[in-house]
Amino acid sequence: MEQPFAGARPDSPLAVSTPVFEGPLELLLALAEREEVDIFQVSLSKVTDAYLTEIAQRETQDPREMAEFLWMAARLLLLKSIKLLPGETPNDEEAELLGWEEDVRQRLEEYRAYKAMAQDLMERAEQETFAFPPPARSVEAGGQEEPLDVDRLVEAFNSVLTRIPPRPVVVQGRTWTLEEKLEVLTERVRRGPVELLELILESEDRLEAVITFVAVLELLRRSLITVRQKERFGPIHIEARAA
Amino acid sequence: MSELSAAVEAILFSSNRPLKLRELQQATDSSRDEVEHALDELRDALDGRGVMVMRHHDELHLATRPAHAAAVRRALRPEVSGKLSPAAYETLAIVAYQQPVPRSRIEEVRGVNCESVLNNLELRDLITEVGRGSGPGQPKLYGTTMRFLQVMGLESLDHLPSPKEP
Numbered sequence: 001m002e003q004p005f006a007g008a009r010p011d012s013p014l015a016v017s018t019p020v021f022e023g024p025l026e027l028l029l030a031l032a033e034r035e036e037v038d039i040f041q042v043s044l045s046k047v048t049d050a051y052l053t054e055i056a057q058r059e060t061q062d063p064r065e066m067a068e069f070l071w072m073a074a075r076l077l078l079l080k081s082i083k084l085l086p087g088e089t090p091n092d093e094e095a096e097l098l099g100w101e102e103d104v105r106q107r108l109e110e111y112r113a114y115k116a117m118a119q120d121l122m123e124r125a126e127q128e129t130f131a132f133p134p135p136a137r138s139v140e141a142g143g144q145e146e147p148l149d150v151d152r153l154v155e156a157f158n159s160v161l162t163r164i165p166p167r168p169v170v171v172q173g174r175t176w177t178l179e180e181k182l183e184v185l186t187e188r189v190r191r192g193p194v195e196l197l198e199l200i201l202e203s204e205d206r207l208e209a210v211i212t213f214v215a216v217l218e219l220l221r222r223s224l225i226t227v228r229q230k231e232r233f234g235p236i237h238i239e240a241r242a243a
Numbered sequence: 244m245s246e247l248s249a250a251v252e253a254i255l256f257s258s259n260r261p262l263k264l265r266e267l268q269q270a271t272d273s274s275r276d277e278v279e280h281a282l283d284e285l286r287d288a289l290d291g292r293g294v295m296v297m298r299h300h301d302e303l304h305l306a307t308r309p310a311h312a313a314a315v316r317r318a319l320r321p322e323v324s325g326k327l328s329p330a331a332y333e334t335l336a337i338v339a340y341q342q343p344v345p346r347s348r349i350e351e352v353r354g355v356n357c358e359s360v361l362n363n364l365e366l367r368d369l370i371t372e373v374g375r376g377s378g379p380g381q382p383k384l385y386g387t388t389m390r391f392l393q394v395m396g397l398e399s400l401d402h403l404p405s406p407k408e409p
Contacts, residue, residue: 022330025354110352113406117340118332120404121395125327128316129309129396131297134259183366192259 023065024072027054029108029115040109044101045080052077075100133191150217153196153227156236157213160200164209176208181215189225189240196227196236247271248284252305255296261304261389298399299389309396327364334360335369339391339403343373343384361385369394 021027031047031054032039039047055069079101082094090098188194196216203209216238219225229236244252250271255262267278282303286296297306307315327335334357337349349357364370365385373386387400397403 023353023355107352107354111354114333114336114340114352117336117404117406118329121336121339122327122329122332124395124397124404125332127396128313130312130316131295131306131309131393131396131398132312132315132319133261133297133304133306133393134256180366184368187366187368194260 024069025104025107025111027051027069028072028104029112032108040105043079043083044104045076045083048073048076048080150220152229153213153217153236156196157200157209160197161206161209163201164203164206176211178211178215178218181211182218185212185215185219186224186240189219189238193237193239196238199238244284244288245281247273247277247281248288251278251281252285252288255303255305258304261297261299261302264301264303267303295398297389297392297397299387299392300400302389304389306393312396327367328360330360331364335364335387335391338364338370338385339387339400340406342386344386345376345378345382345384347382349385 021030028039028044028047028051031037031050035047035050037046052073055073058066058069075097079097082090082097185199188199199216200209200212203212216225216227220227224241225238226241227236227238251267254267254270264275264278267273268275271278271281273281282296282298289295293308293311294305295308297304330353333353334349337352338344341348346357346361349361361370365372368388368390370385370391371388372383374384375381376384391397392399395403
């Protein structure tokens with residue numbers, strides 16, 4: 001059950017369809033199990049027919065994804081045709097294909113191992129095995145019951161901003177959207193009070209710091225959090241507002 | 244149990260967030276070795292009790308023992324976030340067993356694009372960026388979080404079930 005956000009590839013119809021198999025690898029593995037073919041012992045080409053039947057029934061409109069399935073189908077067919085004519089020394093192209101088969105086998109084997117581990121994790125998570133952390137306790141910030149002035153927040157934010165590095169030249173960092181930050185922050189404060197400064201300093205760069213700060217202001221506006229400060233220039237605590 | 248162990252227990256009990264080993268050192272004015280030793284002692288002392296020391300790399304927290312999760316849930320009804328998809332579990336398994344791991348490696352194993360699944364796991368605070376790879380573009384490396392241990396009911400990453408032999 002993916003969150004709507006997780007399927008955020010709006011250009012792809014896949015996000016909303018229900019792909020039984022996410023990729024050729026997963027399909028191959030499932031077929032081998034269904035047909036009870038040990039593709040680690042015999043040729044991959046044994047599942048060619050099943051594979052073709054399966055993709056003929058697929059209703060995939062995403063051409064990019066379909067291409068991956070078709071590419072695999074083409075290789076399987078080629079492989080099958082070689083296996084049907086045994087005895088001849090493979091030419092270069094055929095030798096390459098046999099190497100490919102071995103490569104796919106190894107990948108399938110690895111994938112199968114991780115699927116088993118995923119199954120273990122899923123079973124763990126679905127049993128009643130949660131280890132609960134201590135509950136959130138209120139922070140020692142008495143004497144400031146009124147909501148904190150936003151100007152003071154901005155002041156605190158500005159003082160900390162200089163401590164965050166500018167974006168480095170080589171970037172492959174993530175770009176946060178406000179929505180994502182809001183989600184992360186809501187989850188964070190739900191688990192307990194956080195200190196504003198700490199929160200801001202976790203930012204990778206100034207852009208993220210600004211988004212974090214804007215998210216704090218937004219949560220404040222929506223009355224989902226309260227901010228408290230015991231003394232001027234003291235730590236500023238953010239707490240989820242009791243519903 | 245030594246004074247230091249008791250102090251560490253008190254600190255962990257009173258904290259609502261995981262604490263770094265370094266923070267425990269500072270708070271108790273002790274060396275790393277001393278705190279490690281105190282933690283071992285505390286772990287032994289808590290054997291068979293309702294709470295346990297949970298450790299994720301250098302982060303420590305007290306948590307209820309997974310065996311009593313049902314009772315705690317009945318008493319307090321703490322929230323547990325929604326179920327994950329099979330794809331998410333696969334991705335999580337690869338991250339857990341191969342961390343620190345770049346996205347490219349995860350996609351190699353699963354044979355499909357994993358960007359959205361990874362983002363989802365990151366938003367749920369089950370995985371996080373733990374560093375940057377040395378390859379071109381310095382790819383993000385993923386690792387698990389303290390929250391991952393809580394959800395799986397694991398004392399530490401050493402308690403992950405061992406991979407089955409193929």
